[in-house]
Amino acid sequence: MSTGTTRLDVxxxxxxxxxxxxxxxxFRRRDGELLPTFSGGAHVVVEMRDGERTRLNPYSLMGSPLxxxxxxxSVRRDDVGRGGSxxxxxxxxxxxxxxxxxxxxxxxxxxxxxxxLMLAGxxxxxxxxxxxxxxAGEGGNFELHYTCRTASxxxxxxxxxxxxxxRIRLYHDDLDERIDLDRxxxxxxxxxxxxxxxxxxxxxxVRDRAADLGWPSEAVHFEHFAAPQPGLPFDVTLAVSGKTxxxxxxxxxxxxxxxxxxxxPYLCRGxxxxxxxxxxxxxxxxxxxxxxxxxxEDHRSGxxxxxxxxxxxxxxxxxxx
Amino acid sequence: xxxxxxxxxxxxxFTFKNSPEHIRRFPFPFHEDSYMYAVNIEPHVVGPKGSVLxxxxxxxxxxxxxxxxxxxxxxEDPLRCQxxxxxxxxxxxxxxxxxxxxxxxxxxxxxxxxxxxxxRWINRPLGIDDTFTFGDTSTxxxxxxxxxxxxxxGDFCILDQRDGNLWMDAGMVTTQADWSLDFDIGxxxxxxHAPVPLAHEKGIFTRALKFLTNIQQGxxxxxxxxxxxxxxxxxxxxxxxxxxxxxxxxxxxxxxxxKVHLRVELQSFWRLPRSNGIVFPIRCYxxxxxxxxxxxxxxxxxxxxxxxxxxxxxTYKGLTRYRPTLVEWLSKLDDGSATSPGFGPD
Numbered sequence: 096m097s098t099g100t101t102r103l104d105v106x107x108x109x110x111x112x113x114x115x116x117x118x119x120x121x122f123r124r125r126d127g128e129l130l131p132t133f134s135g136g137a138h139v140v141v142e143m144r145d146g147e148r149t150r151l152n153p154y155s156l157m158g159s160p161l162x163x164x165x166x167x168x169s170v171r172r173d174d175v176g177r178g179g180s181x182x183x184x185x186x187x188x189x190x191x192x193x194x195x196x197x198x199x200x201x202x203x204x205x206x207x208x209x210x211x212l213m214l215a216g217x218x219x220x221x222x223x224x225x226x227x228x229x230x231a232g233e234g235g236n237f238e239l240h241y242t243c244r245t246a247s248x249x250x251x252x253x254x255x256x257x258x259x260x261x262r263i264r265l266y267h268d269d270l271d272e273r274i275d276l277d278r279x280x281x282x283x284x285x286x287x288x289x290x291x292x293x294x295x296x297x298x299x300x301v302r303d304r305a306a307d308l309g310w311p312s313e314a315v316h317f318e319h320f321a322a323p324q325p326g327l328p329f330d331v332t333l334a335v336s337g338k339t340x341x342x343x344x345x346x347x348x349x350x351x352x353x354x355x356x357x358x359x360p361y362l363c364r365g366x367x368x369x370x371x372x373x374x375x376x377x378x379x380x381x382x383x384x385x386x387x388x389x390x391x392e393d394h395r396s397g398x399x400x401x402x403x404x405x406x407x408x409x410x411x412x413x414x415x416x
Numbered sequence: 417x418x419x420x421x422x423x424x425x426x427x428x429x430f431t432f433k434n435s436p437e438h439i440r441r442f443p444f445p446f447h448e449d450s451y452m453y454a455v456n457i458e459p460h461v462v463g464p465k466g467s468v469l470x471x472x473x474x475x476x477x478x479x480x481x482x483x484x485x486x487x488x489x490x491x492e493d494p495l496r497c498q499x500x501x502x503x504x505x506x507x508x509x510x511x512x513x514x515x516x517x518x519x520x521x522x523x524x525x526x527x528x529x530x531x532x533x534x535x536r537w538i539n540r541p542l543g544i545d546d547t548f549t550f551g552d553t554s555t556x557x558x559x560x561x562x563x564x565x566x567x568x569x570g571d572f573c574i575l576d577q578r579d580g581n582l583w584m585d586a587g588m589v590t591t592q593a594d595w596s597l598d599f600d601i602g603x604x605x606x607x608x609h610a611p612v613p614l615a616h617e618k619g620i621f622t623r624a625l626k627f628l629t630n631i632q633q634g635x636x637x638x639x640x641x642x643x644x645x646x647x648x649x650x651x652x653x654x655x656x657x658x659x660x661x662x663x664x665x666x667x668x669x670x671x672x673x674x675k676v677h678l679r680v681e682l683q684s685f686w687r688l689p690r691s692n693g694i695v696f697p698i699r700c701y702x703x704x705x706x707x708x709x710x711x712x713x714x715x716x717x718x719x720x721x722x723x724x725x726x727x728x729x730x731t732y733k734g735l736t737r738y739r740p741t742l743v744e745w746l747s748k749l750d751d752g753s754a755t756s757p758g759f760g761p762d
Contacts, residue, residue, distance in 0.1 A: 101634040131633055132509075132689035160690060197634045203692040205578055206502035233505070313579045362630060370630055 101197040102142075103130065107189050108165060117218065117250045118184055119157075122166045122195060130163040133198035135226030136318070139166065140196040140364060145182045151350070152179040152322070153364050155221040156198060157251075159228035166195070169250065171218040177325055177345045199362050202292065202318035204229070209286030211237040214274065214301055216293020220250055222318060223292065227259060240274050242266040242293070276301065280308050292318045319365060323347035324385055326406045333357060333416040334376050348402035357416055359402065366404035373400055373414050380409010418524040421480040421541055427488075432648035434707050438477055442703050443468050443680050444711075444759050445640040449720040451729075457627060460636035460684045468682060471521030472636065473514060474699060475569060480541050482569050482591070482650065489590040489651050490566075495598040496653075497562050499574070499586035506574045506586060507561030508551060509688035510695050514564045539567055561586055570682075570699035573597075577629055577692060581605055591650040591700045593643045593679060594734065599654070613728045631687045631694055638684040643733045644742075645679045648702045667738035672745040673706035676738065678718070705742075709749050711761035716753070719746035 109121035124130055133156055143150040154168035170183045187193070202222050204211065211230060213223050223239055230237045239262060243249040246267055255263045266272040280289070289310065291301045298317045305315045325345050332339045333352065342351040349371055352359055362368040366386030375398055384394045386401035393399045400407075400414070424431045434442065463469025468476070489496055499507055515537055519528040527538040536547045544567065548555035556563045565572050565588035574586035581604045589597035600608040605625045612621075631637060645652055646663035667675055682699040709715035722735070723743045730736055756762055 101632065133633070134690050134692040137692075197632060198689070199632055200692045203577065206505060206576070206691065207500075362632070368630065369626065 102194050107191045117169050117171050119169045133160050134200050135229035136202035136222045137198035137200040142194040143182050150179045157221045157224035161232050169221050205288045208288035212287050212289045213239040214291040215241045216297040219293030238262050240264045244268045276304050288314045290316045323404045329407045332413045334413055364403045366401050371403050376413040376415055378412045422477045424481045426485045426650040430647050439707050441467050444714050445642045445680050446717050446721050447759050449717055450724050451721045457637050457639045460638035473517035475522050485650050486590045496590045497588045498601050499561050503586035506688050506691035506693040509690050511560040511564040514568045570697050573696040575694040596654045613732050631685050633687045633689050636686040641681040643679050645677045646675050664737045667741050676705045677702045713755050713762045715749040717755045719750040
């Protein structure tokens, strides 16, 4: 991942099962030095050597930014995903040497906020682990609402309650507990910033209600945990490098381009940062744009694609790579 | 062997001078015989020994005198240093960056010792030896940004990143080329670049912003910018225009070599780790024409660049009044032969 981010050589120092779906991984630097400082909401891209394949998945750093002796991430196992989380769960053991990227923050706290209102769904709790630690250290004003399916799947809910007591509110789907969103959003003090991380449905719900209730978009922050979706295989011609490649069902277009020895830039690998934006030279077929970066007009134009998450169905596609 | 710091002034009697070694290391900004804007941004990596890029934060023979000049500017006008309340964390980020880089590059002059949050900073050229608690503003005589930028050459803009834009929300700006932190503070990237001609039409700012918002930790970037200044004045601020503006009328064929200075800014861009802000150090280098033309390649090339500069750019850079005098003087040093590629002297 030479053109993406600066890399760090790490060793897995601990692997801790958290519940039936989530496992936590600890990384330390191989040279024993401190890891780089980071800010709450940052992620690292973890490089996985899975046989012939190299997988690159982003995970939020969930430790305190005040302690960089180790980095911790939590990975939710996805049995029907493309295999990255399964690789982490099955093959990553203490002592394994791995390569991760420097931290990148695309879900930063707005430090002007008078109050930080945080909404998490499921594994979307991870960036808030670091953000709450950062704010608690600075005496910041925050409140976290966390929805999970059942109490036993409330990853780190106990830790958060222990640390922050009544600043944490829990909602369990199996008990039919739901956030009273309209009431929550309409009773916040002026200067509150809203942060949401979780499934796409939850993010859309929160953003839509906030907009309807008159929240300025600058005060609403969100992070999608959008992994690339599998789909039908397709062929792509890379005009600059003169290669024709096949994108497999379980592979993203970006991964296929990298496997062909071309090194496009990237940061998030989740369709939000804009780094891997690529011009389309010609196409015959239809795009499946899964990104949140390009405008609707860009999507309609057929001139651009974000290869980290977007796919294609049709006869031919030529990209400027 | 340490640096020998010069005793010199940037005002009144203007005793500023470059030593012969410093003339050769001057960051001459023209790689060809003409100049037009470009997004000339490249990775900020360590360059050749003896150049201004030998260390990522450069300290040179003008250090002590520049810091004394900064203190004079601040005494007259404290608004040259401002930090909005949410930028204190970024100030600590900058303090760490500058102490680390200065101690790394110049161990004979600067020492940083850390014991957890207890830090000791020794700055020998300025006679400072302070122990403080990192993160606790009450343990320093100034806020973290002001403390460290009173001890670092160049101006510093700290930018907050939000809503896909950059906001100038803190800075120490005392050596600027006719712009004002007090005017720009709180503005976003497009607002503070609004006065620049031509570049908007070329889409340069949109592309530059996209690049800057993607700057990553551990991967700083840089670019060079330039203008000209009459007399070696570091502080050419709008606030003090009445002092330096009239200097432009004093250039004569006899004093061009001594009065007219090329002013080059080495701008670098760094992602700050705790605050996720960007810091934008603007390091100013001055060289008078008499010093510059000791390198024949630079003399020939500068003549062609200034002669052919588009009118809008000459106006924006404030050259209009003395450009003919300067071009005439430089033309005598241009024998018409080709200049070699690259920035450095032959």
